[in-house]
Every structure is written in C-alpha cells, then in structure tokens.
Amino acid sequence: MSSQQQTVDELIRSDYEHGFVTAIESDTVPPGLNESVIRTISAKKNEPEWMLTLRLQAYQHWLTMEHPDWAHVQHPPIDFQAVSYYSAPKRKEDGPQSLDEVDPQLLDAYNKLGIPLEEQKALAGVAVDAVFDSVSVATTFRKNLADVGVIFCSMSEAVQEYPELVQKYLGTVVPYKDNFFACLNAAVFTDGTFVYIPEGVRCPMELSTYFRINEANTGQFERTLIIAEAGSHVSYLEGCTAPMRDENQLHAAVVELIVMDDAKIKYSTVQNWYPGDAEGRGGIYNFVTKRGDCRGARSHISWTQVETGSAITWKYPSCILRGDDSVGEFYSVAVTRGMQQADTGTKMIHLGRNTRSTIVSKGISAGRGQNTYRGLVRMTPRAENARNHSQCDSLLIGDRCGAHTFPYIEVRNPTAKVEHEATTSKIGDDQLFYCRQRGLSEEDAVSMIVNGFCKEVFNELPMEFAVEAQKLLNLTLEGAVG
Amino acid sequence: MSTTVEAQRAWFEQAIDQAQGDLPGQDLEWLQQTRAHARRAIGTLPVPNRKSEEWRYTAIEGLLKNSFQTPAGEADAARVLEAGGWLEPDYPAYRVMIVNGRCIADASQTAGLPEGATVGSLRTALATDPELLGTWFGQAAAHTDHLFTALNTALINDGIFLHLEPGVVLDRPVEVVYLSLGQEQAPLTQPRNLVVLENGASATLVERFIGPGDALYFHNGVTELALRDGAVLKHYRVQDESRNAYHLSSLYLTQDRNSLYQGTTLAFGGAWARTDYQAVFKEEGARCELGGLYTVGDRQLTDFHLDVRHNVPDCSSREQFKGILYGKGRGVFDGRILVEKQAQHSDAHLSNDNLLLTENGEIDTKPQLEIYADDVKCSHGTTVGQIDPQQMFYLRSRGIDADAARRMLCLGFAGEVIDAIEVPELREYASQRLVATLNQSIQAAE
Amino acid sequence: MLSIKNLHVSIEDKAILKGLNLEIAAGEVHAVMGPNGSGKSTLSHVLAGREGYEITDGEVLFNGEDLLSLEPEQRARLGIFLGMQYPVELPGVNNMTFMRESLNAVRRGRGEAELDAVAFMKRVREKAKLVELDDRLLKRSVNAGFSGGEKKRNEILQMAMLEPQLAILDETDSGLDIDALRVISGGVNALRSPDRSIILITHYQRLLDYIQPDFVHVLVDGRIVRSGDKQLALELEKKGYGWIEEEAAA
Ligand SMILES: Nc1ncnc2c1ncn2[C@@H]1O[C@H](COP(=O)(O)OP(=O)(O)OP(=O)(O)O)[C@@H](O)[C@H]1O
C-alpha cells in the first residue's frame, strides 16, 4: 500500500531535461499585435505582396473571433498583446549559406538536445530543419534531397523560391477562418517547414523538423506544409523543446498535409515542450491545428504522436478522407502529470468511398494531470463502405488526476461501419503482482506495464523515434521506488 | 441573432403566462417559491442552440415554430374511455390515467393498494400530503439549469405521486398512461411526477406515452425519482407518441445506499422525442441499470441523453442503448458517465449500438467518460453499422427470405434490451411493436 | 527450508486459512490437494506476497527468515517462484524482454552477474525446447491471447529460467492435454534437486504419476487435515474428499 503511494508520489516529480536557455543575441519585435507588427514581420521576411495581404486578411478576421472555450482545459486568459510575435537569432545579412556559417552557439544548443546539425554527425538517413524561436536556422541534407527532386526547406525560403507552390496550397487545408488559433497563426506565422515530394518519388530519407523556443515572452507560430504528389512517399518527424521559464509561452502552429493519388505521408511527433513546474508555473501552451487532406484515390495519411510536454496541449491531427479508398490513421500517446492538461484527439472525415480510418489513443494521467481524448468520426452520405475503428484507453496513476473520453460519432451512410471502444482504469494489481513475483521492482513493473500499454503506438514510430519516445516515457515515469 | 433568441424566450414566457389560471397549491409557500425560481430561470437561461453541447444534434427551432397551449381543466373521462384501446396490453396492474397532463380519477384504478402505498394524483396529494411532498419536491430536478424543466416547474399542476413507506412491496406493477389528445389548439401537456421509495420498498412502474394518429402536441414531462436505502424500482417506459408529437421526458433519479434502479425505455413514436436521464448516486453500494431501444423512421428525431454521476464510492452502473434507423430520420445518443474524485471503486459500462437499415438516416452518438478517481473500472463501446451480410447470408442459405431474415436479426439485436422487461405482457407487446415498425420499414424500403 | 506455523489469513474479514501448518525441507516435493475454495491458491498467494490478504496470526519462515514482511520482488529474488493458476496477461510487454528483465533482477538479487543478450538468448532457446514452447510465443506479449495450455507452458519456462529454490505450482496441470502434461512434468522433474523444493497444488492424481511427491497433504476449509505419502492421493482419487471432510468435522 504505502510503497504504491510512494511510487505515485515519485512519478509526479522527475525533471525536465531540456530546460536550458541559450544565451544568444536575438532580433526580437517588441510585444504586441497590430497591423504594423504584421507588416514588420512580412517586411523582415521580404515577402511578396500576396503573402502580406493574406496575413492582413487573417488578422482582420481574427479580431472578430472569440477564444474557444469548449476544450476540457483551464488557464487564465491569454494576453495576446504581451506576446512578442517575432524573435530571431541575430545573423549576417543574408542568412547562412551553409552550416559553416550557422552560429556555433546554435549548433551547440542543438547538440545539447541530441540533434547534431553537422551532416557527418547526423543520424543516418534523417534530414533536419532546425527552427529556433521564429525562424529556421539550418536545414541539412538539402543537396542530397534536391538530387531526387524533393524540396525540403524552411517556409520563408519556400515563399521566396517556390512562390507558385506555396500560393497554390497554403491555407487550402486549414483556411484562416478555421479556428481562433489557426487564424492567429495565418496572420503572424514566422517560419516552418516546407516539403514537396514530386510524383512517384519515395523520399530517400526521413525528414524532420526540430522546434526550439528559446527567447522569453515570445510565441512560436510556425507553419508546415507538406505536399505529396501522386505515388510519392515521405516520412516526416517533428520534435520540440523549450527552456524552463515561469511564464507561460504560446505555441500556435498550423500543419497542412496534401496527399495525391497513391501517395503516403507518415507524420510523427514527439512533443516535449516544457511542461511547467510541479505547481503548474510556466510551461508551453501548445495550441496546434494539424490537418491532412487525402485528395487522391488510395492516398494515405498516418499521424503518430507522443505528447509528454506542454502545460496545455490542444491539438487534433485530422484527416479529410476525400479520395476513394483513402486511409487515415491516428496513433497517440499522451502523458500528463504535475499540473499538465491535454485535450487531444483526431477528426476523421470520411467523404470518399471505401475510406478507412483507425484511431488508437493511449492516455496516461499522473499527479494532478488531466488528460482528455476528443475525437470526431464523420461518415458522410457518399462514404460508401467506409470503416472506422477506434480504441481509446486511459490509465490513471494516482488519485488526483483525471482521464476523460469524448468521442463524437456521426454516421450518415448505412454501409459505413464504425466501432469505438474506450476503457479507463488504473494499472492492474494483478499485473503489478505478476511482475513483482518475477523479481521486478515496483518501479520497473510500472514502467514495463505502461510501455506495454503504449506499444501499439510506439510501433508506428520510425525506429530512432521509437527509442527516443520510449526513453522519454521512462524518464517521465522515472523516480519510482528503488 | 439576438432577435430570434428574444422571440424564442418569448415563446416560453407566453406558455407560462397563458397557463396561470388553474394552478393548485397557491397557498403552499415552498411550491410558489419553486415555481417562481423556475420562472426567473426562464428569463435568464440560454435558449439551447446548435452550439450548446447538450443540444448540438437536436434542433428546437421546429418545436418553437408551433404554438402550444396548456389545456384548461380535466379532459372528459367518458370521452377518454370511449376512445378506448389505450389499455393494451392488459395485465393486472394499478392504473393511473393522465390525459393532457391531468389525472383522470374515473379512468384510473388503484383499489387494493397495500397499506403504506400511495399511488395517485399529484394535485390531490398537494392537498392531502403537502408536507411529505414539500420535503421531496424539486430536490433532484434541475429547474434552474434546464430550460424545459424550468418550464415544467413554473407550471406544476398535476402528475403522479407514488410513495412507498419503508418495506412496502407492491404486488402488481403501477401503470401510468399519458394520453395526449389533439385539440384545436395544440396542447402543451406537462405532467410532473414524484416517485419516492422509502427504505427497502420495492415496486415496478410502467409508463406509456400515447397520442392518437397525427395529433400535434408537446409532452414536456418531468419525473423525480428517489430510492432510499435498499429500495428497488423496476421502471419500464414505452414512448408511443403520435407521428407529429413533440416529446421530452426529463428524469432525475437519486439513489441511496444499496438501492437498485432498473430502467428500460422503448422509444418508438413522436416526430421529435427526447429523453434526458440524470442519475445521481448519493450513497455507497447502489446500482443503476439503464436500458433503451429506439427506432427512427422518416421525419423522426429520437434523442437520448444520459448523465450518470458517480459521486460516492462503490456504486455500479450499466447503460445499454440500441437504435434501429430505417428512414430519413435522426437518432441522437449522448451518454455521459462522471466519476468524481472520491468515488473510488466505481464500476461503469456504457454501450450504444446502432443498426442503419436504409439510406438517409443519420445517427450521432457521443459516449463520454469523465473520470477523476483512479481505482475504477469504466468503459464504453459504440458501434454503427448495417446488418452483418454474413449473418443475412447464413439465414437465407437456410431458406429464410430476406425480409424475414432482416426482421429476425433486428429482433435479435434489440432482444437484450426488450428482455430486461420483467412484465411478460409488456415484453410481448414491445416485441410486436418492434415487428410492426420493422414491417413498416420493409415496406418503406420497397 | 519453508516452515509455516499456525497461519491464519482472511480476505475482507472472511477467514480463509485457519491455522495452517506445513514444514518443507530442501529437496522435497509436496503435493497439496483439496476441494475447490478450500484455500490452496490463497496459500500460494500469501507465500508469494500478494496484496489484499490479512495475516491475522501465525508465521512463515523461509530459510529461517521472516517471509511475510518482504515485498513480492524480494521474495522472488530469494528464490520463490509462483506458477499461477491464472497467469496474468501483460498486453504490449514482450515476452522475451519480460523474462530477461525478470532473470536479471533475480540474478542481481542473488549477487550474480546479469546475462548478456547472447547468453540469455541461448538459455531461452534451450529452456523453451525443454517445455516445447513455440518460438513465436516468445516474441508475443506476455500471455496475451495465449491459450490456457500455452500460458502454463510459459509459466514453466519462466520457472526453468529462474531456477528457484522453492517453486509453488498452482494447478499447473489444469487445462493441459496429455502431451503437455508429460512435457511440463518433464520440466518440473528436470528441476528437482537436493536443494530445491516444490509445492504442487493439483486436483488430479494423474500429475502425481509423472511427478512423484514425497508427501501429499489435504487442505480442507483452511487447514491441512491429513498428510501422507503418495498412497493418500490414490485413495482420494477413489473416494473423493467426503470421508476426510467428515473425519475432520468429527
Ligand atoms: N478476493 C477475494 N475476495 C473474497 N473472497 C475470496 C477472494 N479470493 C478468494 N476468496 C475466497 O477464498 C476461498 C479460498 O479460495 P482459493 O482460491 O484459495 O481456493 P482454492 O483452494 O485455490 O480453490 P480451487 O481449487 O477452486 O482453485 C474461496 O471461498 C474464495 O471464494
């Protein structure tokens, strides 16, 4: 009994690894949001007129919108005027032409995070775009990728170099009117990653973006756009961390995926933003809109996320299954402890015939964490023979946390089939006993059982990430009796 | 936008103003106060719209387009009985007839009740038993946060009052028939019921909701149910309203230690029909079983909202609801299980299964778990689909024609819910009613 | 090796074991039989340290040490192994990983070096062959979706890996086909040694044809009411428990 309590108490603690601050000179726009700030951002990025127009349109609309209140999270009102909307490490006039020109302090920061940007040191087969506060500071392996026609660069560069592609696709999956935070993002986004995979190309390496918030009082508003042309294939990973600070910081990103006939995008996230301290001071507000459009027949989007960080997570990576026979998947592990709150899940909108979706969500609540699964499965009248299967399981560790499941299921086609199952429980006493009878300590037993609970999701991650995710989970659960 | 809201609010105000004439118990302070609170709530509560989570899939615009009027006085008993046929199925029971919201003594039959049992008109009880009523009344019903419950409460008039003294066990079911008769002015009928089972008491309560042909009316009933220690209530409800009827039942159940509630609702009729169930465990060891079957045909909307609250440890609940959709209609299911922090060892399982027989139907289902305690076993499962083609094939390969096979499989699907009804005649009636509906659906499909 | 004296155990105020005595010396095999619900599994759980049981009286010494004050994993590391009547499923936990963690934890407890991956694999393969456990089961989650017999084989495999001092096998023979029974008995017999003891809980004389016990005990209503040699099991097979219960009651 008592030892169990102890395990629980220990679980609630355990430290955040990535809480350091990099001392680097930054070019930061003073806090506040108005038209002139947006013009400044646009000018700093030397954007074409159409981009500025889009931003201003979004801003005007945003002014008419209200902060959403439906999520199962609580936080004091956000003062959008107290946020700085642009912060970039100072650098030479034209930006680095090669990694040699990247500020060594930055390289060092990424090294510390375990993301070496020097290509010779990099993980084999992974190209990285490193986003530091508001801007992309380096993108590796661009040359190798360009050889097969893959475009992998920062969004800022894409606007300059591939304006016709950006103009054609940006905002077509998540229009600026979509929701409050997406609208804000459309007005003020500063950078992000752009990926274009031409027809028939299997991207030869994993692409990844590593997001880092460094500066205080800044928001990070990045925008990611990935286009997979017919028959192409790409696996994309993103990771994120931030220093420990007492104030909350806002991260409001938008991710858009577009997948044509027979193409596939696999999008994996390991989110480890600073979660705040045990009393709930500080931490990132992670309000993200992620959506993929399966435009082509037999197109395929697979979202996998491991969410361990952030004070508040609010995100629903979704799939619009437009093309016939298209497939959407969502695999999620969300851990909340301390005072963390997560309201996350997915939407699967079945428009095409024979579309299929799978949802596997594993929520783990510890400490005083609140963990909510919220999902929508919609079968429209045209979605003949569409299928969905959802499994949402929650694990509670300790008696002060909460686990909530709010699925919405809307079916308008009799040939569609939807199955949804959800369970909530604590770790089984019999499972714990079984492991301990075989000699495992209680701590190891808990960690083993929790890892098992998440296995289905980890299996979906690319190898290097699966290892990282498992480490992260163990770290999160670390400190049990020993 | 605000002008429609104002117009909608006026609809409620008017419904209340128009019915002030005939309210009983004007001399009872608690009653007057309760009515006044409700009345005030009507002026301030938001009018539900698509953005209200509880009304997301259930539009009330259609309802508010009609104007309804509370009928004055009692209906003519002779006319009611003459119209006949209301008593099917017949089985030994204590009967109370409620017509357009008012009890009709001449059409009721409660002779032979055991000592300690009261079954009858609320209006009468307000005169004879005001203190007992005062202690229970309005304890559970959310008349200050549910607009339609407020409407009912502001106009409390009549309904049934069922009270069992400790240990009283009823030998026969109590059957209450709510008959709504169309009139020139579409009636607003608002029975208000109170059911209290004291310690160890036990009863079976059957409620049937009916109305002729295509009569237009709005039944807005509110029932408060209190089960004290060890009490057992089996509660069967058959909603068979007219094709054009609007029907809303709001039930507020509270359970004390080791009590058992078994409720089954069958929803067949109505153009727009909704059942709101709130069940609250107040003491440990109680169990609540809610079951439901709904069929949804053309131009029908059928909605079930469950709100089961585990506030104390060691209680269990089961919610099992099944829907068969066979026309251009909409089924809505929203089932929430809440387990509060202190409610350790809660055990709750909810399931909602739906069969879509034809195109154009829509089902919106939303099972929810909201859990703040860790030592719990909670789960839900939901399915939506058509009849399994393999099962169809199996039956047909044994020589059964497609219609019969479909009927058989639907009956099998609904069987679990219907079988929970322990009154054989009622169970039989429910099966037949379902078969009739299925036949209708098969015809519709042709 | 194991000495149980006047053990009283209850669950939620209901007395299950009511003064149980049992002495087991190194190298002995003891069979425990008795009607359903008499308390056999309770005894095995209490010895292994499962929560939820209240020890109201008595003591249990394991090699002179007070067993009842130890955590389950400490007992496991001292060499107590419980093969469960209903082995638990661990979804998502790889069987091989689990066994390796378990073995190394127990080895550390014994002050032995951990086995490296190669040595471990070699040992698993060898032992798996001994209990004729399909290789594929090693790669699956622990017991998840295993058939009844597969679970029991998996238990015996773990026992063979851990080489316990005292193995308690709770109805390891239930639900086994004839071949499996032979295999599992083989596994148990292979483990028999002068410094290892075994408690066999079983309902069937059949098992005792394969594993010859030194002693047979009959547990009725929380007490050992009769002890004898393997003849006693034969007698029980013929006559049932009725006569013993009557005698015990008298
Ligand atoms: N968790 C529990 N709560 C209440 N009673 C229990 C619990 N566990 C066991 N019991 C009761 O204790 C008694 C002994 O159970 P036990 O499992 O030890 O019997 P057994 O001898 O192993 O029976 P079998 O031969 O059927 O395996 C039984 O009456 C059982 O119902």
Ligand SMILES: [Mg+2]
């Ligand atoms: Mg047993």
